[in-house]
Amino acid sequence: GAGVSQSPRYKVAKRGQDVALRCDPISGHVSLFWYQQALGQGPEFLTYFQNEAQLDKSGLPSDRFFAERPEGSVSTLKIQRTQQEDSAVYLCASSTSERTGQGGEKLFFGSGTQLSVL
Amino acid sequence: GQNIDQPTEMTATEGAIVQINCTYQTSGFNGLFWYQQHAGEAPTFLSYNVLDGLEEKGRFSSFLSRSKGYSYLLLKELQMKDSASYLCAVSPIGGYNKLIFGAGTRLAVHP
Secondary structure, eight states: OOSOEEEOSEEEEOTTOOEEEEEEOOTTOOEEEEEEEOTTSOOEEEEEEETTEEEEOTTOOSTTEEEEOTTSSOEEEEESSOOGGGOEEEEEEEESOOOSSOOOOOOEEOOOEEEEEO | OEEEEOOSEEEEETTOOEEEEEEEEESOEEEEEEEEEOTTSOOEEEEEEOSSEEEEETTEEEEEETTTTEEEEEEOSOOGGGOEEEEEEEEETTSSSOOEEOOOEEEEEEO
């Protein structure tokens, strides 16, 4: 596809359940980001990959959150033992840039996965 | 760190002009972005300012003043489809293109 694709679009989980959220970035995009967006708030950074390397995971809220991108394309965000406070939209974004300290390259976002933990 | 402030909500009339302000406190950044996000959809890129001044792109313009820690997004000839959230974000110095977002301004355009 032409854009960033995320699945599932909606996920309902019972508290304590594990979930896995998938992101297919734009083909050839080196950089991949995960963001968490609470209702009525802006996206908050979770983690960043450059190809398969996870260069920044400073935004992951706890060790229950884990992300991977083993072949440098598709990425999965896994949340273990989900809690109600994990309910949010999880956005994935990709960009072409692999340069550091430059900025300016726009991010292309997917429509997100809306996670509801009951 | 970065602290980004935007008004929570604004309303405007179709055909009018609206200015959405963004103020920030940050130790330094590469540039400032504006994104548009319709409810339930992906944020989409609107503009990027790295130098002080006005960047014009059709009905949308964005302004940056680094010395004042201030940016605004100007929307002209408002249309109903412009009803959306508008997100201000900075790209911090010293890394990749990680964006730090404000909470967004929800704009409602009415006839």
